[in-house]
Amino acid sequence: MILPMHQGATAAASAAVLQRTIMLLLLSLLVFSLSLLPSVTAECPDGCTCDQEDGVYCQKLELKSIPDRIPPATGFL
Numbered sequence: 001m002i003l004p005m006h007q008g009a010t011a012a013a014s015a016a017v018l019q020r021t022i023m024l025l026l027l028s029l030l031v032f033s034l035s036l037l038p039s040v041t042a043e044c045p046d047g048c049t050c051d052q053e054d055g056v057y058c059q060k061l062e063l064k065s066i067p068d069r070i071p072p073a074t075g076f077l
Contacts, residue, residue: 043069
């Protein structure tokens with residue numbers, strides 16, 4: 001069966017809209033599923049004080065190694 005030109009164009013446009021709708025739905029599902037994952041946040045080590053910038057303060061603890069659980073953006077200890 002041969003379709004007239006305007007019917008073929010309409011079918012192609014409908015297919016494009018359907019494809020965009022499916023892609024938007026998949027993207028929405030991906031974003032939603034990522035929001036369900038636990039966030040990766042580091043805590044301040046016991047006995048230390050962490051500021052909002054990039055510092056971890058562990059005064060008078062006589063540290064012999066870098067404490068576990070320091071925030072990834074820590075610039076100084």
